[in-house]
Amino acid sequence: MEEMKPDIAGIKAAVALLLETEPSVEELRAAKLKYLGKGGEIPSLMKRMKDLPADERPAFGKEVNELRGWAEERFSAAEKKVKAAEMQARYERERIDVTLPGKTRKKGAYHPGTLIVDELVSVFAGMGFEIYEGREIETDYYNFTALNTPKDHPARDMQDTFYLGGDFLLRTQTSAGQVHVMENKKPPIKILSPGKVYRPDDDATHSPMFSQMEGLVVDKGITLCDLKGMLDEFAKKVFGSGVKTRLRPSFFPFTEPSVEVDVSCFECGGKGCKLCKGTGWIEVLGAGMVNRAVLENCGIDPDEYTGFAFGMGIERIAMLKYGINNMKLLFEGDVRFLKQFRA
Ligand code: PHE
Numbered sequence: 001m002e003e004m005k006p007d008i009a010g011i012k013a014a015v016a017l018l019l020e021t022e023p024s025v026e027e028l029r030a031a032k033l034k035y036l037g038k039g040g041e042i043p044s045l046m047k048r049m050k051d052l053p054a055d056e057r058p059a060f061g062k063e064v065n066e067l068r069g070w071a072e073e074r075f076s077a078a079e080k081k082v083k084a085a086e087m088q089a090r091y092e093r094e095r096i097d098v099t100l101p102g103k104t105r106k107k108g109a110y111h112p113g114t115l116i117v118d119e120l121v122s123v124f125a126g127m128g129f130e131i132y133e134g135r136e137i138e139t140d141y142y143n144f145t146a147l148n149t150p151k152d153h154p155a156r157d158m159q160d161t162f163y164l165g166g167d168f169l170l171r172t173q174t175s176a177g178q179v180h181v182m183e184n185k186k187p188p189i190k191i192l193s194p195g196k197v198y199r200p201d202d203d204a205t206h207s208p209m210f211s212q213m214e215g216l217v218v219d220k221g222i223t224l225c226d227l228k229g230m231l232d233e234f235a236k237k238v239f240g241s242g243v244k245t246r247l248r249p250s251f252f253p254f255t256e257p258s259v260e261v262d263v264s265c266f267e268c269g270g271k272g273c274k275l276c277k278g279t280g281w282i283e284v285l286g287a288g289m290v291n292r293a294v295l296e297n298c299g300i301d302p303d304e305y306t307g308f309a310f311g312m313g314i315e316r317i318a319m320l321k322y323g324i325n326n327m328k329l330l331f332e333g334d335v336r337f338l339k340q341f342r343a
Contacts, residue, residue: 004048004060008067011041015071019078028082032075042068106335109342112318113211113330117194120213120317123237127230129192129215134177136196139167146179147254148293155253160200162208170198174214175254175311178290181216182298187305188219194314204326211314216290218300218307224257224289227308231261231287239266239321246281255288255309275320282320285312 018031035041045064049057110118121131140151149155159172177193193214202208217226228247235243243266247259262283265276272278287310292302315330322341324330329337 004045004052007045008063011035011045012067012070015074019074023078023082025079025082025086028075028079032079035071036068036075042071107339107342109338109340111330111338112322112324112341113314115341116314116318116321117211117213119238120234120314121192121194123234124192124215127233129190132177132181132191132193134171134174134180134193134195136171136198137164137168138171138176140169141167142176142179143169143171143173146294146297147175148291148297149253153253155251162198162200171195172199173197173311174212175309177214178216178254178294178309179298182218182295182300187300187307189307190217190219191215204328205316205319207315207327207331209331210327213312213314215310216307217309218290218295218305220305222289222306222308224259224308227259227287227289227310231285231310235263235284238317239263242266242269244270247287250286250288252286252288254291254294256291258286258288261285261287261310275323284317284320285310287311 015031015035023031033040036043042064045067046061049060049064052060125131143161144150144153144156161172162170164170174193174195174197177191177195181189181191181193191214193216194211195214196209197212198209199206200208217230224247228245231245235245242264244264246262246264248262250258250260252258260283262281264270265273265280265282267273267275268280270276270280272280276282287308290307290309295302295305295307315327318324318330319327
């Protein structure tokens with residue numbers, strides 16, 4: 001037994017020395033395995049007990065057990081300490097200052113043009129209109145000729161045009177879509193067509209690109225009264241329940257008769273103010289009964305069917321409704337302007 005004593009002392013000294021070096025969690029785990037694990041140094045000492053004479057075994061066993069107890073205790077104390085230290089270090093590392101102001105996300109807002117389109121679509125969808133999205137590049141035929149506006153027609157001067165070469169042009173009016181719809185669909189037709197249109201105009205109330213909303217209804221027995229009734233409904237929903245409409249005679253090649261539609265001024269109630277320029281009325285759209293020639297061009301029998309059409313400028317409606325005085329504001333995307341329309 002005497003010759004095993006140095007082993008016991010040696011292991012003890014080695015463990016003590018190792019723990020003084022402040023090992024990490026991983027190093028501790030490895031060391032614990034080395035000394036206390038299955039087949040580790042201390043259990044191996046125990047195995048050597050059988051080499052001793054029987055009377056020495058109890059004393060030796062007691063010493064090795066004490067060593068094991070001591071080592072277990074030291075290891076677990078060291079483990080506790082190093083875990084606490086690591087936890088503390090992690091707290092330091094991950095410390096957050098809850099008093100710092102939060103990062104706020106900027107809230108977007110719908111563009112006034114989008115608000116108007118959405119509103120118009122919902123008003124007209126409620127009356128049973130379907131949405132038709134036409135094309136922005138058109139041929140001369142769809143934008144003008146089929147709409148009863150041949151090449152030499154003076155009405156072409158009303159709509160300066162971006163020509164693209166060949167027969168192509170940027171549509172000057174969503175009315176071009178009317179022809180596509182009537183060519184492809186038999187009455188009853190009831191469509192609403194929002195979209196961009198182009199004309200080389202540029203000032204406070206005109207932009208080379210702007211948006212229109214076209215409406216077209218074709219069926220048996222459609223009259224101007226149907227148009228007027230529908231417009232009354234539209235004006236009340238969009239501009240306010242007290243608003244009235246009136247029709248003034250006008251001219252468009254593709255409608256006959258043609259009308260200009262005014263709404264009573266929703267700002268002053270018709271008394272006369274800056275918005276209505278003292279007249280009590282505000283012009284909002286052009287409309288009329290679909291010209292027989294247009295129905296014929298599209299293969300619809302004008303003796304069987306009649307229809308009405310209307311077209312309005314979205315930006316104009318937005319400017320009127322929201323009191324915007326320069327059209328440029330609608331195209332600049334300035335957030336200081338746009339955020340005023342946040343719902
Ligand atoms: N397209 C016409 C314009 O742009 C408006 C309109 C549409 C008039 C439909 C009558 C019928 O001025």
